Amino acid sequence: MSSDAALGRRNKQNLHYIVRSGLAGGIAGCVAKTVVAPLDRVKILFQASNPDFQKHAGTFVGTFRAGHDIYRQAGIRGLFQGHSATLLRIFPYAAIKFMAYDQVHYLLMPSKARETNVRRFLAGAISGTMSVFFTYPLEVIRVRMAYHTRTFGYTQGNSSPSFLRAYRQIYNERPINSTPGSDALKRSNYFSRYPLLKFYRGFTVTMTGMVPYAGVSFLSWGYLRSQFLPPSKTGHQTPTPIADLAIGALSGAFAQTASYPFEVVRRRMQVGGITRPDRWLRWSETMGDIWRARGWRGFYVGLSIGYIKVIPMTAVSYAVWQEGKRLLSV
Template sequence: MSGKEGRLQDEGSRVQVVVAGGTAGLISRFIVAPLDVVKIRLQLQSHSLSDPLLFARRDLQGGPTYKGTIPTMRHILAHEGIPGLWKGNVPAEMLYVLYSAAQFTAYRAVSVGMKHFHETTGIKAWPHADSFIAGASAGAAATAATYPLDLLRTRFAAQGNGPDRVYTNLRGAVRDIARDEGVRGFFRGLGPALIQIAPYMGAFFACYEGLKPVTGQIAETVLSSAMGQRVGVNAGAGAGDAVAGVTAAVMAKTFVFPLDLVRKRIQVQGPTRSRYVHKNIPVYEGGVARTLQTILRTEGVRGLYRGLTVSLMKAAPANAITVWTYERVLRLLIRMDESNKTANVEASL
């Protein structure tokens, strides 16, 4: 990738990267929040109406049975209203802002460090290997730093209304978890989260950086053809960034989805397990491997992919919006900074 346009690795100051990353996370989260709630509800459901044998074996009393993205969304709207689709949005917004800021900051820092390493040692990097390493490192660091907010988001999204309401507010949830489960309670499922996020973010950024030049060129060609004249690189950059983000997100999310499902199942373990909308969430004892084995034994391979469709529906626009917003906000901040410097120089003359 050449030139200043479109580079995530080394553009902008640290403050500009934090602001751009936080803004991108804030906007992205609010838009995809309903899909996130639906995904969590489907992931926590250990039974399926489309599997008669499995359905017959389950004790389904005390909780709804969801089937598909749209019916699940309709069920939530009918029983919990519009606010039900944004349950857990407060900790989720905090999570996405802090996570995105930490992620892009770490990604930039590792990328610059890798670039310096290659320049100093003369060792050539494999194609997109630096993007993978930077993405994996950034994802792991951001996940560990913001994990309690991720757990709170999941628990709020999993609870219903009225008697099914486990936590009344964020402050009460923090107090109850600290009292009943201790500090470790805030980090349930951190293991699968870290195992998942490193390859996910590594694959996402590697795919994104590799695809962006190609998708940008394709977008430029398509726009030029549609308008009957050459539109230039900048015109196709936005569409190219979005397409690259969508494609990279779908590829990476499908690869690591079972670990994401395991993380959600573990996050709602503990003393409140039977109080959520799904009151028959199984007990999972042991680590990631044992939980995976249990789900495979009781639900089959398809059990590891519950909610994959809505997850992809969410991941594609979420990541596309995130990287598109990040790139635009960062460039705006850089231009504003350059304008201010120019104005200060002219004023001093």
């Protein structure tokens, strides 16, 4: 290894670099999520089959009608319900994801000559699963907060669910009417002994879905940049914010298409304590319920709003991440 390469490795792996990389990623995630927070609220209600909003699901116009209903019932705060939990989750999630990607990318592809699509996919998948592992409980709380509506899900009067109320609800959940000796009762006893595992409802399907989502997202990001922003004769071309936005948008569209069925199953499992309090839902049960209700289309309910949300969110996320890195000299 040359002295320049060794110096580059030390620079990329020192604590100062890692902290700045994580800070840029965390800010990027918060900005991107705030931009699309109202759409995110509507999408969760559609995916989790909230009874108040099923009449709007499945159509492009229904997305805006659902948003109008939320605004009429609860004002602008209703459109951002659960967003406080989103920001608590998204900053560490995005910080870990982008920071891990920088590190894993450099380990797998220390030079342009070593870059391949397989390694780009692996770098994205590894960084995405690492971020999910450390922040998943916050995601479950956020989904519970966003799922409640005025006529469905409230357990304490008409007050909107707070972070602490959602936390207590999940922590205290118990399956009801479980037959002695049944799997539901056995799982109930297990979760009673390890209550924190309740905050990992749908974790396995999330981790499985994160592999194609983060993998395809970062694969597309790296591949499109290599094709449309190749190095110039005098060195690397400096990407513009417009280029970052465009490439980020395409990356988000590809990733959303590849992973969306996993996301629908995950949402249904995360709200299982509300919709099916008699049992702990498994993959097979959740997928069976979706299939019986709507067939294969059920795994893509809300996909149109998914595109509307994910494309600008990913575009903003990548663009702010890159601009943050430039400002922080990462």
